Amino acid sequence: MADAANPVTRTNVSRPTTGALKWVMRAPGLFCLGLFLILWMAPILLVLITSVKSNADFLAGPFSLPSALTFAPYKTVWEALGFSTLMINSVIYATLGSALAVILALVPAYALARKNIPGQKIIFALLLTGLMIPQQTVLIPLYDTLRQLSLLDTKLGLIIVHAAYGMPSQVLILRGFMTGIPKELDKAAYLEGASDFQIFSKVILPLALPGIIVGYTLNFIAIWKEFIFGLVFLNSESNFPLTVGMLKLNSDRYMSVFNMPAAGLVISQIPIVIVFILTYRKLSSGQFAGAVKG
């Protein structure tokens, strides 16, 4: 597996490689990169700053620093939109939905990685289809199905839907990781008398753990971000995830003073930041390569 510390190439001996001169030589490239960084960091920083401004500060312009830090916007938004419920709901959907997707994907991924299933290409094509459907496409039939199963406006219904749509990418990711496990380990275990299930549980699963973590995290983020299914399949405010609840922010009442939408934004991202911090190292290493190769 690739590792983040692998440099792509050694530096050319004839260029300065140490000291201040090194950075001067690289100025043009650094300038471009600086632009990029500004492009990506500026919006986020702006939002952060804006979210702690008071209403009066707003008129002073977007780049002005707040005269006094105030968390009033946060408090207002939190209460007005019922963020505590929204937050809990989002957490439920993301953790359970992703977990279910991973669990459902385990055996199919193993089958695709290790067994010669007839029609593998068709299955791959099907999985890809699952990945590429635009969500609006399936809203009506899905609505109908949920209604018939009495799962409309229920947390369980939304969790199952998220799991069903997260499953194809999970299978692809997990399969990618599993094919990276040397087949000789299977044979060695088989030699010792391990049954198929034992090979799966004692050899493949533990070694695919990094893949499971990567897959789970990606799915978690995807479900957290999602809003169409939440919007269409849920009616009660008590069931809404954050994304749906936040729609209310896009109204004149809130958008006229930027600090409140900004605060709402920030709140909705905090759990993701936490997840990010927790799994950062796993995500950023070459583990992705295993997934991509699938």
Added chain:
Amino acid sequence: MQISNMLGLDWLRQNAFVAVFGMAVPTIIFLLFVGYPILYTVYLSFFSWNGADGAKTFIGLQNYTDMWNDSYVWTALKNNFRWLVVTLIFPVVAGYSIAYVLRARLVPFPALVRTVIFFPVTMSLIAVGLMFLLILNPMFGALNVALESLGLGFLIREWFGDHRIAIYTLAFVSGWAFTGMPMIFYFAGLGDVPKETLDAARLEGAGHFRIATRIALPQLRPVTAVVVMLTIFESMRAFDLVAVMTKGAPFGSTTVLGYQVYLESFWNSRVGYGAAISTLILVLSAGLAALVLSRLMKGAFDG
């Protein structure tokens, strides 16, 4: 080597429980919640239905001919392709460049760079939409204010109000959020490119740009295939940003196919028609993806 024993009855007997549950349940859920809705949508596209208790009337290809004559659909289609072009150019190129630069250790604080660029991928598009509504606000938004104070006032636009550029604004915002994805994929992929090929080029005196484009990139075809496919899917599926930021305004110039589906199905009660547009999206996505796959990769799914 085939472990041929394992496909025999022996295996089935020992593992019936796992085999049945492990494979059957996911398959059932997939078919029920993913497969069936897709098929039903295509089926619906040949009908006229108001989505509630109205009758479903079979009208053959009528919906499709209506689409052909619908100027909104044509605008939407063109917008999807504009979206695709912007997303192929901006995030993919930026993502690859950043990944290369990170791998070649050409910048300080690589971890910071990676985090900053990847972070927007984790943001819901509602959040991204709100954020840029604030920043690109014509009067109070940070961008126009900054341009004015930098003396670049001539660059100021109504980013969402000007019907000529609004769609590009949207596509750009979407690209901004998306860039982290190609970056991560290329970053991982570059780690697998044999260092020797790049070293050899360095020895011959090749500069980084040449190495990145002529040496590394060709070896990254599988990654590029995945990235391009994801880009196609994202562009054809575009909806969230339109719904949050412009709702098709001004004058319907920013509508996309996905939004038309939404409008027709939920606001105009023309569910069959919406289904037909959905089918179009599906066909476009599948067709473009197949094109990309066949040209960029042979044997993409072997092993």
Added chain:
Amino acid sequence: MADVILENIEKTYGGHTVLPNLNLTIEDGEFVVLVGPSGCGKSTTLQLVAGLDTVTSGRILIGGRDVTYAPPKDRDISMVFQSYALFPHMTVEQNIAFGPKLRGEPKGKIAQTVREIAAMLQIDGYLDRLPKALSGGQRQRVALARSLVRHPGVFLMDEPLSNLDAKLRIEARSLLARMHRDLGITTIYVTHDQSEAMTMGARIVVMKDGRIEQADPPLTVYNHPKTRFVAGFIGSPAMNFFDLVATPDGLGDDHGRVRLDRMGTARGKVTVGLRPEHIRLLDKLPGAESRNVVSMTVDVVQRLGNETLLDVVSGPFRAIVRADALAQAEPGQVRQFEFDMNAAHLFSTDDGQRIEAA
């Protein structure tokens, strides 16, 4: 302890027949080496004995029992893989204990057996380390320990030393030889390295294209190769071959470069084989009555310290000759070489079979 009998084994994949008809008997306690070039079928044979693959037709008997269709765990065998196949997520102790735990043996007994075997292989200090924290040689010993812990009747080894560097390889060879001497387990060992085959086996089985060319003790294979292939495969540097014509007067070529004593009653086109050590560099010009002397030009001189290897050529004939460490020879010289016809081998030019010289 068990003997292994392979009866009329045929193995076909798709349309391709890897083993047309293999017959081999391995005595109880014997150390047999399967050797041959890539694709000769040696690894396939091992997989069939292990039960990791099933024969297309034929029978396999281990210890007198017909195990042709039995799964590996019922065959009383153990296998060491080329890459060792150690479970990376388990400690050394867990790796070794994997099999016994699976079979449900009592924990106390397992722990004790593991410790004993680890001590015997001198890895008892590493029991709670992960494979990635071990050196190549240590990993190999863990792999051996894992396969020993089941007290198998037959030991199967698939190129277990090819991942080691040269020095470690020699040490490992001694370890394996000692183990076999102490434990006496029937062993089938696969390698592509002919020198490994020579030093390790009580019997060498040379294979080519799915067939057994020869199955004999090492020195027999070396001194009495049955086919030209075996003759050229075993021994390093390889045996030299000369395509000549046999007449009542002797062996020679069309241009008179080579004139040798006749061998036996063979006539017509033949191939003469002589090992590098059986061609002698002559210091002095031979006398008129010397026979079996050939003039050849020295092309390359390789001085190894303990001996010198000379690359020599004469027309279409090339040969490698072993000479003294201090031999006086330079590239470009034309020198005289005496062919020891007592040690020469004769093969048919058509089918490579050995022709016995009377």
